Amino acid sequence: MPFWEGVTLAFQQIWAQKLKSFFSLLGVVVGVMFLIVVVTVVEGLDRYVREDFAGQLFGINTVTLRRWEQISVNATREERRERQRRPWLQYDDADALRARISLPARVAVESTVSASAVGDNGRSVDGVRISGASADIFVIRDLTVVDGRAFTPQEAAAGTPVIVIGSETADAIFEDGVVLERTIRIRGFPYRVIGVLEERGSLFGQSQDNVAIAPARSPIQSITAPRGYVDNIIIQSVDPDQLRDVQADVEGIMRARRGLRPTEDADFSLETADEAISFWDNISRMLFTILPAFVSIALVVGGIVIMNIMLVSVMERTREIGVRKALGARRRDILTQVLIESATLATLGALIGVGLGIGIAQFVAAVSPMPAAVAPRWIALGVGLGMSVGIVAGVYPASQASKLDPVDALRYE
Numbered sequence: 001m002p003f004w005e006g007v008t009l010a011f012q013q014i015w016a017q018k019l020k021s022f023f024s025l026l027g028v029v030v031g032v033m034f035l036i037v038v039v040t041v042v043e044g045l046d047r048y049v050r051e052d053f054a055g056q057l058f059g060i061n062t063v064t065l066r067r068w069e070q071i072s073v074n075a076t077r078e079e080r081r082e083r084q085r086r087p088w089l090q091y092d093d094a095d096a097l098r099a100r101i102s103l104p105a106r107v108a109v110e111s112t113v114s115a116s117a118v119g120d121n122g123r124s125v126d127g128v129r130i131s132g133a134s135a136d137i138f139v140i141r142d143l144t145v146v147d148g149r150a151f152t153p154q155e156a157a158a159g160t161p162v163i164v165i166g167s168e169t170a171d172a173i174f175e176d177g178v179v180l181e182r183t184i185r186i187r188g189f190p191y192r193v194i195g196v197l198e199e200r201g202s203l204f205g206q207s208q209d210n211v212a213i214a215p216a217r218s219p220i221q222s223i224t225a226p227r228g229y230v231d232n233i234i235i236q237s238v239d240p241d242q243l244r245d246v247q248a249d250v251e252g253i254m255r256a257r258r259g260l261r262p263t264e265d266a267d268f269s270l271e272t273a274d275e276a277i278s279f280w281d282n283i284s285r286m287l288f289t290i291l292p293a294f295v296s297i298a299l300v301v302g303g304i305v306i307m308n309i310m311l312v313s314v315m316e317r318t319r320e321i322g323v324r325k326a327l328g329a330r331r332r333d334i335l336t337q338v339l340i341e342s343a344t345l346a347t348l349g350a351l352i353g354v355g356l357g358i359g360i361a362q363f364v365a366a367v368s369p370m371p372a373a374v375a376p377r378w379i380a381l382g383v384g385l386g387m388s389v390g391i392v393a394g395v396y397p398a399s400q401a402s403k404l405d406p407v408d409a410l411r412y413e
Contacts, residue, residue, distance in 0.1 A: 011344065020309060021309075021345065023309070024309040024345055025302075025346075025349035026305070027298060027299070027301045027304075027305045027349075028298075028299065028302035028306070028346050028349030028350055028353060028386050028390075029302075029349045029350075029352050029356065030298050030302070030353070031295050031296075031298030031299040031301075031302055031385075032295075032349070032350045032353025032354055032357065032382040032385065033353040033354075033356045033357040034298060035291070035295045035353075035357065035381070035385070036353065036356075036374075036382055037357045037361050037364075038287070038291055039288075040358065040372045040374050040378065041364065041365075041371075041372055042288070043373045043374075043375050043378070044365065044371035044373035045280075045371060046280070046284050046373075047371070047373050049280050060142060060236070061236055061237045061240045061243050062140060062234050062235060062236045062243075062272065062273070063234075063235045063236075063237075063243065063246060063250055063271070063272055064232055064233075064234050064235075064270070064271045064272075065232065065233040065234070065250060065254065065268060065269070066089070066231070066232055066268065067083065067086045067087075067231075067268060067269065068083035068086060069269045086268065087258070087267065088225075089230050089232070089233055089268070090228055090229055091109065091216075091228060091229075091230060093257065094108075094109045094230065094233045096253060096257060097250060097253055097254075100253050101235070101246065101249050101253070102249055103237065103238075103242050103245055103246050103249060104237070104239060104242075105236060105237050105238060106136045106139060106235070106238070107134070107233065108133060108134035108135075108136040108234045109132075109134050109232065109234075110131055110133040110134070110137055110216070110230065110231060110233075111131065111132045111133075111216060111221070111224035111225040111229075111231040111232070112130065112131045112132075112224065112231060113130050113223055114127055114128065114129055115130050115186055115187060115223060116128065117130075117165075117169060117173065117184045117186050117212060118173075118184060118185045119174060119183070119184050119185075120182055120183040121174070123172070123173045123174075125168075125172040127210060128169055128186075128212050129211045129212070130186060130211075130213075130220065130223065130224065131211065131212070131213045131214070131224070132213075132214055132218065132220040132221050132230075133156075133213055133214075133216050134153075134156055134215075135153040135155070135156040135215070136153075136236075137213065137234070138164075138213075139236070140234050143197055143213075144197065144198040145164060145195040145196065145198070146167075146196060146198045147196040148164070148179075148193070148194050148196060149194055150164055151163075151195075151215055155215055156215040156217065158215075158217075159215055159218040159219070160215060160218060161191045161192065161214070161219055162193075162194045162214065162215065163184065163191035163192065163213065163220075164193075164194060164195040164196070164212070164213045165184070165193060165196060165211065165213075166199075166207075166208070166209035166210055166211040167197060167198070167199045167209045168207055168209035168210045169209070169212060170193075172210075180195070180196075181193065184212070186212070186220065186223070187222070187223050189219045189220075189222075191212075197209070197211065216230065235250055247272065250270060251266065254266070295385070302346070302349065302389060303346075303390075303392060303393040304393070306342060306345060306346055306390060306393040306394070307393040307396060309345075310338065310341070310342050310393065311396070339394045339395070342390045342391065342393055342394025343387050343390035343391045343394060344390070345390055346386045346387060346390025347386050347390060350382055350387065351383060351386070353382060353386070354379050354382050354383060357382070358374055358379075
């Protein structure tokens with residue numbers, strides 16, 4: 001039997017017995033839908049963590065020097081105590097790194113705190129992420145100033161009280177749209193607004209536009225970190241291929257400054273984006289490992305349902321099979337027809353499951369911060385699994401149909 005003729009006959013049977021076909025498809029639909037929803041969300045999270053989260057949190061091609069790791073999993077009580085005893089990072093550390101790093105690199109300091117900001121019109125906004133930073137932070141963090149300008153290295157060195165604010169902060173305080181050369185106060189101290197950042201959206205539901213960045217040596221240091229100290233020192237390799245060499249250089253310089261012996265553990269932390277998201281690698285690997293087990297349960301159930309429905313279908317069409325055999329149909333033709341019908345039924349269920357899965361994942365992405373990314377390989381896998389289930393489930397019914405004796409089949413009532 002020609003393949004497409006078998007597919008046409010299969011669709012005719014599905015259409016003729018809609019309710020039975022629906023229940024036959026249900027198991028495969030649910031299994032494939034679950035597969036697509038979960039892997040789409042996990043794939044979206046994976047892309048989000050690697051591209052957006054890592055880029056915004058750490059910067060591109062950067063090594064971040066801290067007192068301790070920003071992301072730490074399962075730290076013991078003693079480890080937490082040891083971190084609290086570590087010395088603070090200082091401006092002198094950043095100056096030493098600028099002078100002694102042997103490879104082309106940018107060095108910036110950054111200290112961050114959350115506070116309220118009040119405009120010269122009396123309007124205020126809460127929860128502003130205030131950063132005291134070096135002038136190079138705009139390049140390292142890939143921050144674009146769309147209105148006005150960023151502060152200069154000279155202003156940063158002099159501690160000039162100027163500030164660059166995010167678009168959300170600007171809109172909340174200055175409703176009239178006139179922002180530049182206005183004044184905002186943070187903890188009572190005035191800063192002159194010289195720039196507005198490009199809108200960046202949110203990160204896991206937290207706005208990246210309710211921010212303000214001032215020179216680290218300006219009066220902002222009174223609230224961001226103890227005087228003379230900084231939270232982070234960020235080193236960006238000019239050449240991405242030299243990032244690991246820059247990291248080794250930074251570690252060597254800091255160990256020498258701290259007087260650490262080769263056998264002593266470092267009393268500081270060096271993190272790159274890849275190292276910081278290693279915890280996510282473990283989680284995503286675990287999800288992609290256990291996912292097939294859950295999906296296989298639904299698909300096995302769907303396969304059993306399809307096999308039972310196909311057995312009933314073969315029984316109902318016994319006389320038809322007898323007529324076809326009496327007219328010269330070979331055993332192979334009957335076997336092929338039933339297998340094609342079963343595979344078509346399951347593939348149709350898989351396609352419906354893929355469509356529903358993508359729809360649900362996109363809906364979740366639209367109404368929540370949870371991202372979603374549809375990878376073609378998972379769609380192909382879902383359809384392939386559905387087709388495979390249909391073929392496997394149809395083998396026994398097809399074998400039974402092909403073995404029917406034409407005389408007995410014609411007598412069947």
